[in-house]
Amino acid sequence: MTTLNGILIRQLRRELLLAYRRRGDALTPLLFFIIVITLFPLGISPEKVLLQQFGAGALWIAALLASMLSLQRLFTTDHGNGVLEQLLVTPCPLSFLLATKLMAHWLSSGLPLVFLSPLLAEPFGLEWSTYPALVAGLLLGTPVLLIIGAISAALTVGLRGGGLLLTLLTLPLYVPVLIFGTGAVMAVSRGMSAAPHLSLLGAMCLVSLTFGPWLTALALKISLD
């Protein structure tokens, strides 16, 4: 007898195992993150004063792009080999299954990015005092990015040119996360509290965690109908 919890745990294990077996897929967005960050000093300026000013923004933009890049592997393989249809006919609610999928995806691509960010903040000369705000912001913000992206990915699954379309749909919706995420770091570096920004990010995180899996399931049902 399999209970709902049993199914979900098994599903989570499957997703994590798949992520582990395809380490390269999870690694690519991280490398992309690092490379994009390298481009900012090259393209704008290597001067310490400027670096400190746009460092937080550069990190956040790179995180935004990296998490968007990782979205493409969210549904494509599962769609290609028919797993999505199987999930759809499972007697377990699709939103629960997708929640585990999203969790596994975040653990394999979002969390490493959060851990990596202080290392990459150092070359930009960001002060140590801003690191907690940066990490906390990314910790709260990357799930939001993932969930907004997952809804769009579910809408575009199986479409020709879906990848490019995905960027067009998601990037405008990412704006608030970018603003509050960068805002938290900037606030600390100006001697203010990061709490307002972080609370707003936290609120967005909670809202998207609540409704995200359900909306993703709805979008997926529309796409695979």
Next chain:
Amino acid sequence: MRIWLPLQRLVSARYFFEFSSRILPWLGWVTLLILLTGLGWGLFYAPTDYQQGESYRIIFIHVPSAWMSMFAYMVMAGCSAIFLIWRIRIMDLFATSTAPIGASFTLIALATGSLWGRPMWGTYWVWDARLTSELILLFLYFGVMALRAAIDEPRRQGRAVALLTLLGVVNIPVIHFSVEWWNTLHQPASITKAAAPSIHLSMLIPLLLMALGFTLLYLYMALQRTQGAIIEQEIDSTWLQERLSNNTIETEGGTGK
């Protein structure tokens, strides 16, 4: 039940087509009249602004199109919600027809805004909160249109686009306030709106006329485009073919006399 009957009829493609064919000519003339009156009043009769001179007159185009850019998105979102919940297909067609019109209004608002900004602020573009969120609204319109263009199956198309539209409408206030906050953080009060004195009645009346005219214009264009969409979708149905052939006979008869 009796109250609902006309509404139920109206949402079927056939009656919607009949109804809109009947009101479209009237609507067109009324719109033209109001727009010409408002434009003439605004451009020639309204007094010159004591601070901005003549160039303020662009608001008679700019402000109504900025209003309409948001109004059209709201209409689109409302139609999408109704379509998703009750599966009323005409709502999907109306939302489809609205998207490019709304995008055009947004573009007009941005273009006229930057033309006005040149003499007033000395630059075509400022990263002001309103400008930025209007720009993002344009991107949202583009996203909706691109998603529709990318999906071929009609069943999937309408619902997917409706969901995206609703996702956008939830985000519009969040985007707006975040951008507003971002702006106040980055460049405190570089543009105060000249301590805006409340607008004088002689300018307000033509402005409101233009707003009304733009709303009617939007309605006119959206109805026209929805009719086009109906023709495209229902071309095989008998009623439409009868209707269209009747039309040609009538016009042929008209020219014959």
